Amino acid sequence: MTTVNVNGVALGVESFGDDDAPLVLLAGGTTMLSWPDALCERLAAGGRRVVRYDLRDSGESTTADPEAPAYTLRDLAADAAALAGALGGGPAHLAGIGVGGMVAQVAVLEHPAAFSALTLAGTRPVAPGPPDADLPDHDQATMGRMFARPMPDWGDREAVAEFAAAGAEILGDDPDAARATAARIWxxxxxxxxxxxxxxxxxxxxxxLDCAPRWRERLPGIEVPTLVVHGRRNRFFPVGNGEAIAREIPGARLLVLDEAATAIPGAAAGEVAAAMLKLG
Incomplete structure (x- = not known):
């Protein structure tokens, strides 16, 4: 792992594969560990240079004031484009997961020359907050359970890991995988x-974050090959959100993972990697 300086900030990055291979850039949601190791390794084995990175205020990237961020969603999108340029090798295949998928949508819309393909995993086409009337909102019973829990002692690594595992069980994700990832994030x-x-x-x-202006109405203007990956059991961003994105981006392919929720399970890494590699 290292950092790359772009737009006045340092972004934490980790690379897999041959430095001379076509670039697949994975935007974290918010940390790079949102992208499972197994998927990165499968993409690298398929002849790609894979770089996953932390958004600002997470991981090895510049951390300032998460309670009052002095940047916008558009700044995060500009970071993705600048990072692709700094890494070199021509336009990149950009992928975003969760909130990183919002970054990726705006990045491809506002910096189209920087990207050759787009993958959107477990995300939605509108900013945080109430969704559009035609989009399914968070499952309210699930959210009630998630946010009724007392916060852990953030200085206790094991308590944080257990908190993440319990949250994963509520969301329908693998608690063991979530526990291990949370410890690594800690x-x-x-x-x-x-x-x-x-x-x-x-x-x-x-x-x-300031996420204005809206971008959903601009999705039909995306011209790069696009893959939309969504878990059938996703209760945070229900699958109708991924279906809407796939309808609105011309030619987009929708891959629904029947056994997945918010995270990409290790067991699905091969299927997701194969679909991503087909984009180029």
Missing amino acids: DRTPGTAPPVQMANQMGLVFSR
Whole structure:
């Protein structure tokens, strides 16, 4: 792992595969560990240079004030384009998961020359907050259970890992995988201050971003090959969100993972990698 400086910030990155191979850039949601190791390795084995990275205020990237971020969604999109340029090798295949998928949509719309393909995993076509009337919202019973829990002691690695595992079980994800990932995220988080930990573990910084203007109406203008991946059991962004994105981006392919929720399971890494590799 290392950092790359773009747009006045340092972005934490990790690379897999041959440096001279076509680039697949994976935007974290919010940390790079949202993208499972197995998927990165499968993409690299398929002849790609895979670089996953942390969004601002997470992981090894510049951390300032997650409670009052002085940047916008459009700045995060510009980071993706600048990082693709800094890494070199021509236009990149950009992929975003969760809130990283919002970054990826805006990045391809606003910086089309930087990208050759787009993958959107477990995301939706509108900003945090109430969705459009035709889009399914978070499952309210699930959200009630998630946010009724007391916060852990953010200075206790094991408590944070157990908190993540319990949340994964509520969401329908693998609690063992979530526990292991949360411990790795904790190890990479710069300090135990609750706002910083929550930005890394829960992505709550995203709810404080300025995400204007809307971009959903611009999706038909995306011209690069696009793959939309969504878990059938996703209760946070229900599958209707992925279906809407796939309808609105011309020629997009929808891959629904019947046994997945918000995370990409290790067992699905091969299927997702194969679909991504077909985009180029």
